[in-house]
Amino acid sequence: MVYYVSGYERRAMKHINSSEDYLKCILELKEKHGHVRSVDVACEMGVTKPSVSNAMKKLRREGLIRVDEDGYICFSETGKQIAEKVHNKHLLITKVLMHIGVSENTASKEAHMIEHVISDETYRCLQDFHSDYEPKKG
Numbered sequence: 001m002v003y004y005v006s007g008y009e010r011r012a013m014k015h016i017n018s019s020e021d022y023l024k025c026i027l028e029l030k031e032k033h034g035h036v037r038s039v040d041v042a043c044e045m046g047v048t049k050p051s052v053s054n055a056m057k058k059l060r061r062e063g064l065i066r067v068d069e070d071g072y073i074c075f076s077e078t079g080k081q082i083a084e085k086v087h088n089k090h091l092l093i094t095k096v097l098m099h100i101g102v103s104e105n106t107a108s109k110e111a112h113m114i115e116h117v118i119s120d121e122t123y124r125c126l127q128d129f130h131s132d133y134e135p136k137k138g
């Protein structure tokens with residue numbers, strides 16, 4: 001994929017390969033297929049296998065995932081918590097941005113940046129804001 005990007009978009013793309021995004025991707029693939037290998041992550045994120053191997057190595061070193069002898073990726077408790085948090089942040093931020101009129105494409109792209117830098121305080125406020133206009137079911 002080769003195209004010209006603005007500084008703004010370059011900043012957005014820099015986040016694509018962050019550890020948090022790898023964890024989020026693993027979580028989403030697990031939800032879809034029940035199991036995940038590095039090759040699935042490479043495919044889903046559109047990155048090369050060596051990039052994924054490096055990322056997985058880092059996540060393993062940090063104790064966030066384990067890889068079993070068949071190459072399947074499992075979360076540690078902490079890894080799972082981080083993955084779920086980023087996943088939920090992404091969904092919520094995308095929804096709130098769309099609620100205020102941002103297009104889905106832009107909202108999703110920018111949620112990708114915001115999800116990694118937003119403070120817990122702001123995130124809590126966004127949760128409150130969101131539940132005001134869209135009350136939780138049940």
Ligand SMILES: [Zn+2]
Nearest residue numbers: 015021112113
């Ligand atoms: Zn992201």
